[in-house]
Amino acid sequence: MSAPQHPLLRYLRPGHVATTACPGCGNGIVGQSVLRAIDQLGLSLDEFVFVCGIGCAGWIPSPHFAADTLHTTHGRPVAFATGVKLAAPDRRVMVISGDGDLAAIGGNHLIHAARRDIDLTVVCVNNRIYGMTGGQVAPTTPQGVRTATTPEGNAEPAFDLCRLVQAAGATFVARWTTAHPRQLTAAVKAALVHRGFAFVEVLSQCPVQYGKLSREGRATDTLELFRRNSVGVRRARALAAAELAGRWIVGTFVGAEGDDE
Amino acid sequence: MTRETAVRSGRFFLQGNEACAEGALAAGCTFFAGYPITPATEIAEHLARRLPERGGVCVQLEDEISSIAAVIGASWTGARAMTATSGPGISLMAENIGYAVATETPCVIVDVQRGGPSTGIPAVPFQGDMVQVRRGAHGDYEIVAFAPCSAQEMFDLTVLAFATAERLRVPVFVLADAAVGHMRETVVIPPGDSLARVDRRLPEPSREGKPVPWFLDEDVAPMPIFGRGYQAHVTGSCHDEFGMRNVVDAPALDAFVRRLAAKIHRQAATLPRPETEGTEDAEVILLGYGLVGRAARAIGREARAGGLPVGSVRPVTVWPFAAEALAAACRTARRIIVMENNLGQMLPFVQAALGPDRVEGLAPTVLGTLHRPETVLARVREVLR
Numbered sequence: 001m002s003a004p005q006h007p008l009l010r011y012l013r014p015g016h017v018a019t020t021a022c023p024g025c026g027n028g029i030v031g032q033s034v035l036r037a038i039d040q041l042g043l044s045l046d047e048f049v050f051v052c053g054i055g056c057a058g059w060i061p062s063p064h065f066a067a068d069t070l071h072t073t074h075g076r077p078v079a080f081a082t083g084v085k086l087a088a089p090d091r092r093v094m095v096i097s098g099d100g101d102l103a104a105i106g107g108n109h110l111i112h113a114a115r116r117d118i119d120l121t122v123v124c125v126n127n128r129i130y131g132m133t134g135g136q137v138a139p140t141t142p143q144g145v146r147t148a149t150t151p152e153g154n155a156e157p158a159f160d161l162c163r164l165v166q167a168a169g170a171t172f173v174a175r176w177t178t179a180h181p182r183q184l185t186a187a188v189k190a191a192l193v194h195r196g197f198a199f200v201e202v203l204s205q206c207p208v209q210y211g212k213l214s215r216e217g218r219a220t221d222t223l224e225l226f227r228r229n230s231v232g233v234r235r236a237r238a239l240a241a242a243e244l245a246g247r248w249i250v251g252t253f254v255g256a257e258g259d260d261e
Numbered sequence: 262m263t264r265e266t267a268v269r270s271g272r273f274f275l276q277g278n279e280a281c282a283e284g285a286l287a288a289g290c291t292f293f294a295g296y297p298i299t300p301a302t303e304i305a306e307h308l309a310r311r312l313p314e315r316g317g318v319c320v321q322l323e324d325e326i327s328s329i330a331a332v333i334g335a336s337w338t339g340a341r342a343m344t345a346t347s348g349p350g351i352s353l354m355a356e357n358i359g360y361a362v363a364t365e366t367p368c369v370i371v372d373v374q375r376g377g378p379s380t381g382i383p384a385v386p387f388q389g390d391m392v393q394v395r396r397g398a399h400g401d402y403e404i405v406a407f408a409p410c411s412a413q414e415m416f417d418l419t420v421l422a423f424a425t426a427e428r429l430r431v432p433v434f435v436l437a438d439a440a441v442g443h444m445r446e447t448v449v450i451p452p453g454d455s456l457a458r459v460d461r462r463l464p465e466p467s468r469e470g471k472p473v474p475w476f477l478d479e480d481v482a483p484m485p486i487f488g489r490g491y492q493a494h495v496t497g498s499c500h501d502e503f504g505m506r507n508v509v510d511a512p513a514l515d516a517f518v519r520r521l522a523a524k525i526h527r528q529a530a531t532l533p534r535p536e537t538e539g540t541e542d543a544e545v546i547l548l549g550y551g552l553v554g555r556a557a558r559a560i561g562r563e564a565r566a567g568g569l570p571v572g573s574v575r576p577v578t579v580w581p582f583a584a585e586a587l588a589a590a591c592r593t594a595r596r597i598i599v600m601e602n603n604l605g606q607m608l609p610f611v612q613a614a615l616g617p618d619r620v621e622g623l624a625p626t627v628l629g630t631l632h633r634p635e636t637v638l639a640r641v642r643e644v645l646r
Contacts, residue, residue, distance in 0.1 A: 013492065016505075049487050051334070063494045063505060068487040070337060071496040071506075073360050076330045079322070083331030086318050087292050088338035088488055109330075112323040 008035045011045055013066040020059060022131075024211075024219030026178040026204030030125050031060045033181050033202075034096065037188035048092045049084050053077040053106060056132050056206075057098035057125035075105030078113045081120050092121070092192070099126040099140040103161055107139075114168035117196045123188065124161060124199065127206035135209035142246075145214045162253050165199045172198035172255030177226035177248065178205060187252065194255055203248060275448040277415040277441045278303035278345075281371055282311065283448075284419030285343050287456055290369075291317040292340035294331040296324055296350060299383035300439040301373035304345035325350035329357040333366045337495060339486040341423055345371035348390045349380065351397060358432055359398030360497040362521060365430035365476060365484070367461055369422045370394075372434055373442035376629055385629040386440035388551060391606040394434045395580050401518050403525035405532065406434035406580040408550040412446035418577070421533070424459035429528055430481055436579060438602070440552050440631075464491060474502035477520040479527055525581055533577040537590045539565055543572030545641050546591050548611065549600035550576045553632065557600050560634045564641055571641055579607065584614035591615055596644045598623050600632055 009017070021027040038045065045067035052058035054074035062071040072080045077095045085093045095102075102110050102124050113120060129147060130136040137147040137154050140161065144153045166173045172194040174187040184202055191198035205211065205222035216222055226248070233251030236244060251257070269283060282304045285293070293312055295305040305321065312319040318335070322328045325346055332342040346354065351372050361368055376382035377389045390397075394406050405425055407418040415437060422433040464473055464483040475485045475493065482502070485491035494504040499517045507513035538558055540546060545564075549557035554575030561573035574590045574597075576583060591597050597620045599608045605622035612620045623640060625632045 013494070045492075046490055049338075062496065066492050068337075068492060069494050070334065070487075071494070071498070072330065073356050073497055076326065076357065079327035079330035080334040082322070082327065083292070083294060083334030083336075083342070084338055084487065086294075086320060086331065087335035087340040087342070091338065091488055108323055109327050112327070 008032060008039065011035045011038070011066055012064050016063045019064070021056065022208040024205065024207040025056070026125070026127065026202070026206070027056060027060050029178040029181050030057070030096070030123065030184070030202050030204060031064065033184040034060070034094070034123060034188055035065075036185045037192060040185070041189055041192060043092070043192070048094060051077045051081040051084065051093060051095045053097040053101035055098035055101045055130070056127070057096060058101065060096050060125070075101055076109065078102065078106060078109040078120070078122065082113060082118060085118055085120055094121040094123065096123045096125065099124060099128065099161070100130050100138045103159055103164070104139045110165065111168040114165040114170040114197050114199065117169055117171050119195055119197070121188075121191045121198045122200070124201045125204050126161065126201055127204045127210055129206055129210040129213070131206045131209045135213045147213050161201050162199070165197075166254050169197070170199045170254060171196035173253040174199070174255070175201040175203070175248070175250050175253070177203040177230060177250060179223045179226035180230070180250065183250070190252065190256055198255070270450045270452045273448050273450065274445060275412055276303060276443060276445050277409070277412040277437060278373065278443065279307050280412040280415040280448045281345070281419045281435065281437070281442070282307035283450060284416040285369070285423070286311055286315065287416070287450065287453060288341065288420045288423035289458055290341050290343050290423065292332065292335040292342040293317070293319045293344065294322050294328040294335070294342075295344050295346065296322060296328050298347045298350050300375055300442050301345045301347050301350075301371065303442070304371060325353040326357065329354040329361070329370070332368050333357060333361050333364070336366045336368050337487050339488070341367075341427070343369040343371065343423075345373065347373050347375045347383070348377045348393065351390055351393055355397040358404075359400055359402065361432045362398070362402045362404060363497045364495050365482070365521070366432070367426035367430050367484070368432050369419065369426055370432055370434050371419070372436050374436065374438040382629065384439050384443070386438040386552065386602065387629055388438055388553065388602040388606065391436065391579065391603065394436060401522070403522045403581055404432050404434060405429065405525065405578070406436050407533070407577060408436045408554070408579045409441055410551050410555040410575065411441065412444060412448050415441060416448050416450060420456060424457070425532065427459050427461040428481070429525065430461060430484055431525060434580070436551065438551055463489070476500060476504050477502045477516060479520050479523045481524060529581045529583065532581075534586045535583060535590055536575040536577060537572065538562070539572035540574060540590050541572075541593065542570060543594050544570040544596070545644050546572045546574055546594040546597045547600055547637065548574045548576075548587075548591075548597055550579055550607070553600050553602050556631050560632070560637050563634060564638060569641060569645060582610045582614070584610075587611065587614050595619060596621065598637070598640065598644075600637065602628065602631075
């Protein structure tokens with residue numbers, strides 16, 4: 001009898017299975033959810049071009065996914081992906097990158113791609129910090145949180161990325177967390193089925209930088225917090241702003257819902 | 262009105278920027294992305310009409326950063342891709358130009374130069390980006406750049422830029438200026454099928470599980486474009502010949518930098534040589550590129566007509582710098598006057614190639630205008646005295 005094999009192993013580039021992610025990182029959950037969604041839809045990686053930028057989340061597809069992969073400059077994967085999609089409309093083009101990459105340095109490309117409603121799937125892995133460079137504040141870091149560059153706490157309010165792309169014109173918008181891998185998989189499936197600009201935000205844990213600096217704790221602490229403090233989009237509509245403070249609204253904001261909601 | 266779906270051929274009275282756009286079409290350009298900027302905008306406007314007629318894509322994006330990014334992304338799907346801009350746009354594109362070099366992505370970048378630094382003067386011709394296109398991005402690398410001097414060369418050198426980009430897997434610049442871009446002249450466009458089209462080399466179909474060297478070949482590796490099952494891994498990070506990231510080892514960096522530069526140096530002899538006139542017995546040579554090179558040729562002729570031993574040299578390929586070809590062309594001259602519409606950007610390179618004692622720079626009296634013939638001739642007479 002042969003040794004049991006991970007069912008998603010066939011989607012990984014031969015010889016590039018080992019990850020550089022830190023212990024406890026959410027990258028593995030996100031990568032699995034994306035591959036599971038592709039698997040469940042019966043798609044082939046040969047149909048895809050994966051585009052990513054600089055930062056930890058860019059290393060989810062690059063070099064691990066056995067597919068055409070364009071690992072671009074910092075902040076620009078959506079712009080590169082726009083060129084890929086316009087020149088080769090038959091390709092499924094998916095961007096997987098981080099919050100700093102997509103929403104700080106690359107924010108302008110993100111909102112313009114949403115405005116164009118170009119047929120891209122963007123998975124934004126939001127770990128609320130710059131992980132690779134050692135834990136600096138991001139536009140997604142909650143106000144008051146201590147980081148390497150905000151030793152007295154972050155003075156600025158955080159971006160709500162889903163509201164941002166929704167306002168800009170995105171036609172599929174969903175948010176989940178790494179504590180919701182099934183719902184995340186369903187959202188990625190819905191995003192892939194959707195024709196037009198699809199944005200999936202995934203709140204992800206970064207125990208080594210964010211968890212330590214913010215004193216949120218270990219990976220399991222953050223996952224527990226994600227689970228406990230998430231509010232479904234329908235339930236959230238009935239709650240007052242004060243009741244939503246410090247909580248994450250999850251679910252599908254725009255477009256057809258995933259099948260696990 | 263009939264739609265012009267085919268490549269034009271015949272004699273036309275065209276603006277330089279229009280000739281550039283027609284050159285792109287003749288070269289088989291299928292993708293253009295750009296952002297409006299004076300004095301380059303006419304290229305985008307012309308292609309916005311002409312490219313879709315021929316099944317291509319022409320798109321205006323949110324800035325120059327996204328324009329070059331989209332061009333690179335399109336090129337990886339197999340498109341023959343181009344953008345056009347001016348100095349401020351080149352400044353914004355710099356990082357992704359480095360990415361195109363690192364990933365060996367064929368693309369054409371037209372820089373219709375204007376007065377700078379900063380916003381400068383949009384529609385005044387200037388040669389201020391000569392070194393920028395060569396050294397504008399961080400790191401150490403080589404690119405190819407051609408300097409057209411006429412509307413005809415805006416066509417010819419754009420065609421050549423596509424062929425060179427495809428052949429060498431490198432960004433190729435067409436370094437015009439506001440005068441060359443905006444002047445109107447007769448342009449002869451040869452029949453479309455007479456232009457030899459050069460396509461990038463593609464790899465043999467990927468063999469399962471067997472890595473194939475697709476990068477860092479000094480003789481230009483085949484390009485594993487997307488959608489053909491190659492499972493290409495493309496990264497601007499330091500990588501090996503299989504495209505796999507190595508951000509740890511200095512020897513990997515050494516190979517990454519050296520091989521990409523050597524790839525261009527090896528092919529330097531295949532690029533256009535300087536245009537020369539009356540250099541065989543010249544004691545003074547007027548050296549200039551682009552429109553200034555055309556002026557240098559005219560002034561050289563005038564000097565000859567007046568009995569002075571003067572020749573002219575016009576580099577057509579400005580990068581990689583053709584040191585040996587220039588040295589050969591200037592063999593007999595005891596003085597080389599480098600005419601540039603800037604404060605001497607190519608001058609140090611000419612001095613290094615020909616010896617600093619023989620070479621002097623000469624800017625126009627007023628930057629942004631052409632050299633006055635009488636000023637140049639006065640200096641020639643002084644040198645010959």
